[in-house]
Amino acid sequence: MQKWQYHCTVTAAQSGHRLKQYLRRDLLIPKTICYYLRIRRIIRINGRYQSVYTPVKTGDDVLLTFYAADFSTPRPDYHGGDASLVHVLYENDDLLVVDKPAGIKTHPNRPGEQGTLMSHVTAYLQSPAYVVHRIDRATSGALIVAKNPVVLPILNRLISSKRITRQYRAWVHGHLPARGTINLPIGRDPLDKRKRQVGGPDALTAVTHYHVLQETPTKSLLAIQLETGRTHQIRVQFSYLGHPVVGDPLYDPQAVAYSRLFLHSAKMRLLLPFSFTPVTITAPLPESFLRLTD
Known part of the structure; x- marks a missing residue:
């Protein structure tokens, strides 16, 4: 049976927490997985099995063993990928951060679909x-x-608790104040299932922060930080304000004049699972961003 093991060192801030709290709140391990760790008696503190009610101390070595059978997540089955198309920005034993090209889906939407980013990463x-x-x-x-x-x-x-943060770069039409916060709820577009709209049905709070990095006579390059993560959030809000993202096929009336959507996930502050070591990762701006002119 496939298994994964992790050694975790208790920090001063975690000292005194019961093992149950340490697993759930400090390491963010789901309740169901903590249950399997407990009933299998496979939690070791400094080499010895301990009850989940045992307090942990600074410097304790906590050994956790996870078995594949304990996870309900289906084993992914992606096909038709090309490993040469993967540009890795960061990688360790547990994860990688890749630079996704524009025009490629993140994952398949139907069985057997090939050529997505996840297919390439699997290859x-x-x-x-x-x-x-x-x-x-x-x-x-x-x-x-x-x-x-x-x-x-x-x-x-x-991600959901905003402890992993992402910053975007976008070229938009027109000029805006040097910096600002946009707070406009986003819901469905009842006339087009592909789109979202400000104040549409089932609207949810959407908050976006931006500042201007560069201006041309007709466009602005923005650094954008999302406080929430709604579908098409950046694209919908700036379009609503009269500053659509350049080249947006859904929200920019001038999109046909441009080669792509000028929106790029440029910077990420990642926390590594178990150690929670912060890592800052940068995805260089594509050449098309640098060549964009009026």
């Missing part, structure tokens, strides 16, 4: 690859991929 790894999050097909830039089901829920929790 690169020669082993299963797990989707952590996605970015739109037309968007390029940094994307996290998990190598095993153990770190997948931890990474998901780090």
Whole structure:
């Protein structure tokens, strides 16, 4: 049976927590997986089995063993990939961050679909690859991929709690104040299922922060930080304000004049599962961003 083992060192901030709290709150291990760790009696503190009610101390070595059978996540089955198309920005034993090209889907939408980023990453790894999050097909830039089901829920929790942050670059039409925050709820577009709209049905809060990096006579290059992560959030909000992302096939009326959507996931602050070591990863701007002129 396939298994994964991790040695974790208790920090001063975690000292005094009961082992149960350490696993759930400090390491972000899901409740169901903690249950299997407990009933299998496979948690070791300094080499010895301990009850989940045992307090941990600074410097304790906690050994955790996970078995594939304990995870409900289906084993991914991606096909038709090309390893040469994968540009790795960062990699360790648990995950990798890749630079997704514009125009490639993150993952298949139907059985047997090939040529997606996850297909290419699977070919690169020669082993299963797990989707952590996605970015739109037309968007390029940094994307996290998990190598095993153990770190997948931890990474998901780090993203949902905003402890993993991402910064985008976008060229938009027109000029805006030097910096600002956009707070406009986003819902469905009742006339086009591909699109979203401000204030549409089932709208959810959407908050975006930006500042201007560069201007041309008709366009602005922005650095954008998302506080929330709604579908098409950047694209919908800036279009609503009259500054659509350049080349956006859904929201820019002038899109046919451009080669791509000028939106790029440029920078990521990643926390590594179990150690929670921060790592900053940069995805270089594509040449097309540098060549864009009026």
